[in-house]
Structure formats: C-alpha cells, structure tokens
Amino acid sequence: QVQLVESGGGLVQAGDSLRLSCADSTRTFSSANMGWFRQAPGKERELVAAISWLGGNTYYANSVKGRFTISRDNAKNTVYLQMNTLEPEDTAVYYCAAAYRGTYYRKDAYEYWGQGTQVTVSS
DSSP: OEEEEOOEEEETTTTEEEEEEEEOTTGGGGGSEEEEEEEOOSOOEEEEEOTTTTOOEEEEEEETTTTTEEEOOOOOOOEEEESSOOGGGGEEEEEEEEEEESOOTTTGOOOOEEEEEEEEEEE
C-alpha cells in the first residue's frame, strides 16, 4: 500500500521560497514516476511538475518553469519540490502523487495521492 505524506507548506510572501517534501513509506518508491499537483479554489487540479522513476526526465508546467525544481532521492524514498520566486498565483493545496504505469508527464497516469499541503503566497 502506497502512503504518501507531504510536508513543507506554509504562508510566505511573494518572492520567497519553499521546499515541499513527499515521503513514501513503501519499498516501491524507486519504481514510481512521481508528480506534484496543485489545486486552487474553484480550479481544476493541475500537474505542476513530474519526474521519472530514475530521475532522468522531468516535466514542468509552463507557469512554473524556471522557478520550480523537482528532484528525488530514492535512497530516502522522498521527492522534493523546490519553489522559488513564489507568486500569489501559486497559492493552492499541493499534492504529491505516484504512478507505476503510464507516462510520467500525463496527469491521468497518477493513481496514488498524498493528503496535500497548503501553500499560501501573500502579495
């Protein structure tokens, strides 16, 4: 059973940085493509960043390209999302997700989800 636990959210000001972490308690983490999604009030959940199971391939939504960086440490069963130059538009609940089938940059490939962590960026 995949269990994903996010941490690192909070309230920051525009221009600040945050790093989100997502830990997976199972031993299958290293074979999973991992993604970070976000959902703002009244909006659809969107795929923000994704990383392939070996970490060699990454995907970023245009809205975060150049500001966010996804990485993973398979020895620690953890995926990270470094968020720099945060903007009020980045305010959302951020979810970590795992996919064991399909393509890492396709949001419909993701089957397992964390509980989410709130990121709020004030102007």
